[in-house]
Amino acid sequence: MSKDGTENFGTLIKSLLKKRSITMRKLSDLTGIDTATISRIANNRQQPRPYHLQQFAHHLGVPMAVLLQASGFDVEINENNPVDSDMYESIDTIHGVLISSNFLGDTFKIDQVHQELAKYEQYALTEEGEQRIREEFETKVEQVRGAGPFINELKKMHQIYLNEQTSQEIRSIIGSAILYFILSTDIIPDYVFPFGYLDDAIAVQIVAERVSKLKEKYMENGDNN
Structure with missing residues (x-):
């Protein structure tokens, strides 16, 4: 500085x-x-x-x-x-700031986010995982005071997850992002704000892209799920 x-x-x-x-x-x-x-x-x-x-x-x-x-x-x-x-509108910008300011160094890899999301996919379909998503999501949102557009996207995902008409495949993918946000296993500690939520934002982006591609596949196959 x-x-x-x-x-x-x-x-x-x-x-x-x-x-x-x-x-x-x-x-x-x-x-x-x-x-x-x-x-x-x-x-x-x-x-x-x-x-x-x-x-x-x-x-x-x-x-x-x-x-x-x-x-x-x-x-x-x-x-x-x-x-x-808004810093959250440009993940690349935030990541660049983190690297240049030595907040992350070489410790942060986006591949780590992919790996964590993969761990949560099956858990999101379990009774315990669903209970945590239902009971702990709003509390976590309140803790971060709704900071950033990625929170709005997570809220939409939360509603889709709770919709009984949503396919198990999409619920699993969406649930992984919600659980990543809820659980205290962040690659970047949440207290390092605004940087602490960079990995959450990236997780949401990854999941949103996966769901979008999956829905396109559904449409091609004539499935409205």
Whole structure:
């Protein structure tokens, strides 16, 4: 993180607080971050951590991409509509930031996500697996505060999974993504926000593509499942 980036971040936070008519104490109440910590960050005496960025983004209504860029990371923001830019809309962008900032190093491989999903496919069709999906999904969504478009896609998958008309094959595939999201076996720890949900987002993308191809196959065979 560059010195200029840190200074830009502090200026941005002060500007957002003023624009939203929120005091540092109020932001502290909303985020659970100590007021003194917020003050140090806003006055460029402390670098923000990923958790701080997540909380600021959520409560100040600013995209993570904007905060990351202000923090000194090389993140490309949509010039036509920067306010609506969302890090979760570009997995490649997030992955690039992770690698360049040494959050992941060489430890993260997309193949690992494929392997974990494969483990959950059969479990999703068991009574225990279905019970966990029914009972624990909403709680996990609340924990992440609905962060990112991949959550909306997961909610759709959840409804499809619960639909009795859904084929076992599709339920198995969709269920694997839901269980990956629910269970604490993430390749990237969830607390490393927003990066902690990168693998969840990738898992959803993988599953969505598989289901799409499977539905195309069904249609070709005259099966509406």
